[in-house]
Amino acid sequence: MARAQKITTFLMFEGNAEEAMTFYTSLFDDAGIIDISRYGPGEDGPEGTVRLATFALAGQRFMCIDSYVNHAFGFTPAMSLFVDCADEDEIDRLHRQLAEQGQELMPLGSYGFSPKFGWVNDRFGVSWQLNLPA
Structure with missing residues (x-):
């Protein structure tokens, strides 16, 4: 039985996770959205935004979310x-x-x-x- 990837890059967006995933998967071979779950009515995040998703780029898996919390930080070139x-x-x-x-x-x-x-x-x-x- 094949073991799942143990370390996965996790990206936290604030409302545009699906747009980013769609863009990224259009750029690379062996890429696609593997799984996506969305916030529903009455849940913490805005309805329809990404609660948790998994996608692949060149066979490498990534995870992402749309954070419903407005953080004082974003992405940085340090990573x-x-x-x-x-x-x-x-x-x-x-x-x-x-x-x-x-x-x-x-x-x-x-x-x-x-x-x-x-x-x-x-x-x-x-x-x-x-x-x-x-």
Whole structure:
């Protein structure tokens, strides 16, 4: 019997978890929303928002929620998703799509440790390091 993944990245959004999951799963192969449960009428969170969801990107599982509590914190680049891209087309595409309406922290370029690397915060505030291995 196969054992489930033991450590899973968990992302907490404030109302746009489903939009983020849909966007992310459109970017990668072997990706999709695996399970999603929503708040119903009279429950703590706004009806229809994500109570808990599991999705996969390139076969890697992630979990997320829509927090109904307004926190004084959000995502930070101190924790980022690092993606080794297969080729230049992939790193260019991912950089373009993830940076749209987001913030470029390091533009695509050669930084010595990689022939092509870029770092962005996407429009949801999640930080991505995109790398083209040598």
